[in-house]
Amino acid sequence: MTRRVTQAAFLILLFLLPVFDIFRYDTETQELFLFGKVWSLGITGADLLEHSVRGAGHVAFQFFVNAILPWIIVLTVFPLMGFLFGRLFCGWLCPEGALFELADFLSMKIIGRRNLFIKNQNGSPVSNKQRLIYAALAVLMLLTIPPLVGIILTGYFIAPKTIAREIMAGELSTGLKAGIIGVSIYMFITSILVRHFFCKYVCAAGLMQTLFGWISPVSLRLAFDKKNISRCTDCKGCEKVCFMEVKPRNPKRDINCVNCGECITACEKELGKDNLFSYTFGSKDKNTQKQ
Ligand code: SF4
Ligand code: SF4
Missing domain, CATH: 3.30.70 (Alpha-Beta Plaits)
Incomplete structure (x- = not known):
């Protein structure tokens, strides 16, 4: 139960990051929002024209703090988590892993096994009526969750207010349609066919945690x-x-x-x-x- 709560909380957090401009890139204005502010190098034209050691030091410092340091932090997050906690992120926070587990649960109820490729029957028996209910639930989820996730992820590139306006007006921009369709296709394929195979062999974040957790x-x-x-x-x-x-x-x-x-x-x-x-x-x- 605790794990379900952490997975849901992280999903909500991912939804809220672009809504509150904590992290998103606006493709229209070409601005990167970080913690409510438009990210910039913090270097003005005047700084570049100042030919002094102090001026050069200021430019170098700003470049390090605003360009190199964020990348160092981003690139070390997963290796560091792996070193300390193994693949804990995958098991307790990852929204994709949580969705795969949901797909596993429904497969177990409908076909009696976790996925299409497992031979042994390891699900608890359910009646035909229950099986039908779970199948209907699975179809409903397949029709709603992928487009919803598509809208959420598009919010990282198109302002969430613009997306809300487009949805209310019933006029979706090409960018929003592309986001919804692209994510939906990806989710159909991964949640029906691939699932945890993706976690094991494809996901870069997972592989980094595996590697650093393994050697730690x-x-x-x-x-x-x-x-x-x-x-x-x-x-x-x-x-x-x-x-x-x-x-x-x-x-x-x-x-x-x-x-x-x-x-x-x-x-x-x-x-x-x-x-x-x-x-x-x-x-x-x-x-x-x-x-
Ligand atoms: S991944 Fe498997 S072995 Fe590892 S904690 Fe979960 S159930 Fe246990
Ligand atoms: S087989 Fe049963 S008793 Fe043995 S370790 Fe696994 S859960 Fe525990």
């Missing part, structure tokens, strides 16, 4: 208590809930774990609070197998 001696990881493996009832609950298709009990280290904690919850249902999984930073002891 201190990052947050899922730990399996090998010492007490005899308590495992082999219910396979931990494997069934893992949408990244990691085998949580497998001693082989798997770099795809997104620290979602679903296997912890599954094992807790079977063995109670004192179950076989936990989170750990770095390596705890020899008997604990890190993922």
Whole structure:
């Protein structure tokens, strides 16, 4: 439940960033908005004409602070998060991952398995009537969520006020139509066919977290208590809930774990609070197998 709240909160945050000019690029005025202000290098024509050491220092400083530093921060966010928390962002915040999980849930209810490419039946049985209701829900979501996400993402390039005006007037600009159609096609393909394959092998943010989390001696990881493996009832609950298709009990280290904690919850249902999984930073002891 906590994870659903963080995923929803991050989705709302992404929606609000362009609305409050916290971050967006306006293609009409060609201005970049950052925290409510139009971003600029902070260098005037007069600064460039001043031929003195002080003037050159001022230009260099402004360029570093306003152009190089933001890029350094942007480029280090995901590696740093990976180094400290592994793929925690993917499991707890990423809106795309959350939508894939929603698609997994509906697939499980409709076809009894997480996606089209899994052979084993791992969903709980539902009646035909329930299956129909879930299918109708899936169609409704497919028709509403992609265009909505398209509108939200277009807000990063066209002023949200302009978008709202266009929608209310029923006259969508080419840019808005392109945003809605492009995002919808992308989401149809990724949510029906690709899903977590994208997280594992394509997403740059995910791959950076994987790499830095994997090499980090201190990052947050899922730990399996090998010492007490005899308590495992082999219910396979931990494997069934893992949408990244990691085998949580497998001693082989798997770099795809997104620290979602679903296997912890599954094992807790079977063995109670004192179950076989936990989170750990770095390596705890020899008997604990890190993922
Ligand atoms: S192994 Fe557990 S924590 Fe890691 S992705 Fe799978 S369910 Fe989530
Ligand atoms: S959920 Fe726990 S008890 Fe069940 S198979 Fe996994 S480790 Fe074993």
